[in-house]
Amino acid sequence: MSSANVRVPAKINLCLGVGPVRDDGYHPLATVYQAVDLHDEVRATSREDGEITVSVQSELDVRSEVAFVPEDDDNLAVRAARLLRDRTGVTLGADLAIRKVIPVAGGMAGGSADAAAALVACNEAWGTGLSRGALEQLAAQLGSDVPFLLHGGNAIGGGRGETISPVLARGAYQWVFAMAHEGLSTAAVYAEFDRLTAGTTVADPVVPDALLAALRAGDAEALGAALSNDLTEAALSLRPELEDTLSIGIEAGALGAILSGSGPTALFLAADEQHSLDIAFALSSASGCADVVQSRGPVHGARVI
Ligand SMILES: C[C@](O)(CO)[C@H](O)COP(=O)(O)OP(=O)(O)OC[C@H]1O[C@@H](n2ccc(N)nc2=O)[C@H](O)[C@@H]1O
Ligand SMILES: Nc1ncnc2c1ncn2[C@@H]1O[C@H](COP(=O)(O)OP(=O)(O)OP(=O)(O)O)[C@@H](O)[C@H]1O
Numbered sequence: 001m002s003s004a005n006v007r008v009p010a011k012i013n014l015c016l017g018v019g020p021v022r023d024d025g026y027h028p029l030a031t032v033y034q035a036v037d038l039h040d041e042v043r044a045t046s047r048e049d050g051e052i053t054v055s056v057q058s059e060l061d062v063r064s065e066v067a068f069v070p071e072d073d074d075n076l077a078v079r080a081a082r083l084l085r086d087r088t089g090v091t092l093g094a095d096l097a098i099r100k101v102i103p104v105a106g107g108m109a110g111g112s113a114d115a116a117a118a119l120v121a122c123n124e125a126w127g128t129g130l131s132r133g134a135l136e137q138l139a140a141q142l143g144s145d146v147p148f149l150l151h152g153g154n155a156i157g158g159g160r161g162e163t164i165s166p167v168l169a170r171g172a173y174q175w176v177f178a179m180a181h182e183g184l185s186t187a188a189v190y191a192e193f194d195r196l197t198a199g200t201t202v203a204d205p206v207v208p209d210a211l212l213a214a215l216r217a218g219d220a221e222a223l224g225a226a227l228s229n230d231l232t233e234a235a236l237s238l239r240p241e242l243e244d245t246l247s248i249g250i251e252a253g254a255l256g257a258i259l260s261g262s263g264p265t266a267l268f269l270a271a272d273e274q275h276s277l278d279i280a281f282a283l284s285s286a287s288g289c290a291d292v293v294q295s296r297g298p299v300h301g302a303r304v305i
Helices: 063-068 076-088 110-125 132-142 146-151 186-197 209-217 220-226 232-238 242-251 273-284
Strands: 003-018 029-047 052-058 093-100 154-158 163-165 173-180 256-259 266-270 289-297
Touching: 003 110, 003 146, 003 209, 003 220, 029 110, 029 146, 029 173, 029 209, 052 076, 076 093, 076 110, 076 132, 093 110, 110 132, 110 146, 132 146, 146 154, 146 163, 173 220, 173 242, 173 273, 186 232, 209 220, 220 256, 220 266, 232 242, 232 256, 242 256, 242 266, 242 273, 266 273, 273 289
Parallel strands: 052 093
Antiparallel strands: 003 029, 029 093, 029 154, 029 289, 154 163, 173 266, 173 289, 256 266
């Protein structure tokens, strides 16, 4: 019986450009991902009988949220393990133990992170030996964000988010995340985007030049000013109180403030450690805020520890 433990980060979108809905229901994206220092862990222990099981242990303050993480075949980690098994013809099974820190349905790709981690953990525990490239191909079938969680660092996301290409970037950035009391469904936010843009011409998405220049220079102030998210209006339409959370961080002097992906987590860029503490303190009294986390990025993608 062999086992492997994998640590996987959350992601944020420094910009999220969303184009007109495609025939397959997905939206073309132009995004820059950054992996941040907020990690789940997935341990895979191989089983001779071919069964795949999952258990979830939550480190989150928002205990009730763990109720939304399925502990059956719907768990994205189980789907990842099954996909790897089907593609490699392995007959072994696995017990997957998830230690969950990334907020659930928070717009930080927590489920996708566990899927990426399960691919790496099972590939190790089963000795299937697939290359990173081969794992990335499987990852894209599991969800738009999954390939980036294997990759980590900073990267440009195209297609529906699953196409990853390198971006020139330097610098380490100090983030503050304001977690909301309740998650938001990604599909519901995209549907609200379609409702709000119905009858208008939605332009093809692009990554703003100012954001790329800020990353190239490692300039936190310029990066803060260039942060953008086309899903903001849709997420605020479903959760208007998030506007207050964003305002509190801006008043506390954040260099930039946006929602993370489809929300509802709000993210704030700080100039340094002390500034991050000040912003976190201001947010801790906000009524819409269930938890405040200080973090930094970029960090590595899914890795065996
Ligand atoms: C909001 C983001 O996190 C930004 O990176 C992603 O776009 C969402 O990525 P994800 O959770 O991995 O999304 P998926 O599991 O692939 O899709 C969930 C649902 O979101 C919607 N969806 C997702 C990605 C995309 N480019 N267009 C979409 O419209 C679709 O309704 C889809 O059924
Ligand atoms: N391992 C998992 N961890 C979290 N959620 C999972 C997992 N497996 C399946 N899910 C389901 O996926 C839903 C969305 O979870 P997730 O945390 O990935 O959302 P998200 O962070 O908003 O995603 P994204 O940023 O990719 O849009 C949850 O409500 C849950 O029902």
